[in-house]
Amino acid sequence: AQKVTQAQTEISVVEKEDVTLDCVYETRDTTYYLFWYKQPPSGELVFLIRRNSFDEQNEISGRYSWNFQKSTSSFNFTITASQVVDSAVYFCALSGPRYQTGANNLFFGTGTRLTVIP
Amino acid sequence: SQTIHQWPATLVQPVGSPLSLECTVEGTSNPNLYWYRQAAGRGLQLLFYSVGIGQISSEVPQNLSASRPQDRQFILSSKKLLLSDSGFYLCAWSDWEGYTFGSGTRLTVV
Numbered sequence: 001a002q003k004v005t006q007a008q009t010e011i012s013v014v015e016k017e018d019v020t021l022d023c024v025y026e027t028r029d030t031t032y033y034l035f036w037y038k039q040p041p042s043g044e045l046v047f048l049i050r051r052n053s054f055d056e057q058n059e060i061s062g063r064y065s066w067n068f069q070k071s072t073s074s075f076n077f078t079i080t081a082s083q084v085v086d087s088a089v090y091f092c093a094l095s096g097p098r099y100q101t102g103a104n105n106l107f108f109g110t111g112t113r114l115t116v117i118p
Numbered sequence: 119s120q121t122i123h124q125w126p127a128t129l130v131q132p133v134g135s136p137l138s139l140e141c142t143v144e145g146t147s148n149p150n151l152y153w154y155r156q157a158a159g160r161g162l163q164l165l166f167y168s169v170g171i172g173q174i175s176s177e178v179p180q181n182l183s184a185s186r187p188q189d190r191q192f193i194l195s196s197k198k199l200l201l202s203d204s205g206f207y208l209c210a211w212s213d214w215e216g217y218t219f220g221s222g223t224r225l226t227v228v
Contacts, residue, residue, distance in 0.1 A: 033216075035216060035217070037219075042221075043206055043221065043222045043224065044208075044219060044220070044221040044222055045208065045210075045219040047216055047217070047218070050216045091161065091162070095217075105164050105167070105177065106152075106162075106164070106210075106212075106217055108161040108162040108163075109161055110160060110161040111160075111161055
C-alpha cells in the first residue's frame with residue numbers, strides 16, 4: 001500500500017525564519033516518484049518538485065530545498081528566510097512507476113498549513 | 119504549451135440537484151485525466167481517472183460519476199447531490215513530467 005504522512009498539520013513562523021516541512025512515505029514499489037505541491041489561498045495546486053526514487057541528491061531552488069532520504073523514507077522540504085508569500089498549504093505526494101505511461105494514482109498527504117507572520 | 123481549463127470556479131447547489139463539472143485540456147493528446155476532491159481541511163482524494171475516451175476507473179464508490187466523451191474532455195457528474203459532496207474538486211492530467219492541476223471548482227451543497 002502507498003501512503004504519505006505529513007505529521008505537521010499547521011506551522012507558524014516569523015518572516016525570515018527557516019522552516020522545514022516533513023514528509024514520510026510508504027510504498028512497496030522500487031520505482032516511485034515524490035512530489036511537493038503548494039496550494040495558496042486561491043486553491044489551485046502549484047507544482048514545486050518531482051523526484052524519482054533513484055535520485056537521492058538534494059535539490060535547491062532559490063530559497064527552497066529538498067532532502068530525500070530513502071533510508072528513512074522521508075522527503076522533507078525546507079524554506080529558507082521565509083516570506084509572507086510562502087503562506088499556503090503544502091502537500092507531499094507519491095506516485096507509482098506507471099504514472100508516466102499510464103494512469104497512476106497520486107497519493108497525497110493531508111498537507112501542512114504554513115503561516116508566515118510578518 | 120499545455121493548459122487545463124476547469125469550470126465553473128464556484129458553485130452552490132441544493133441537495134438533490136444534478137451536477138456537471140467540466141474539464142478540458144489543450145496542447146496534448148491522449149492525456150491521462152483525473153478528478154480529485156479535497157474536503158475542507160483535508161488532503162486530496164482521487165475520485166476517477168481515465169486513460170482514454172470512454173475509459174473510466176473509479177477509486178471511491180459514491181453517487182458521483184465521470185465520463186470522457188472526447189480525448190481532452192473529462193466530466194464529473196451527479197444525478198442527486200448530497201451534503202457530503204461539498205468540497206473542492208480538481209481536475210488534473212499527467213505526462214512524463216508530472217501532474218498538472220486545474221484551478222478547481224469549489225462546490226457547496228446546501
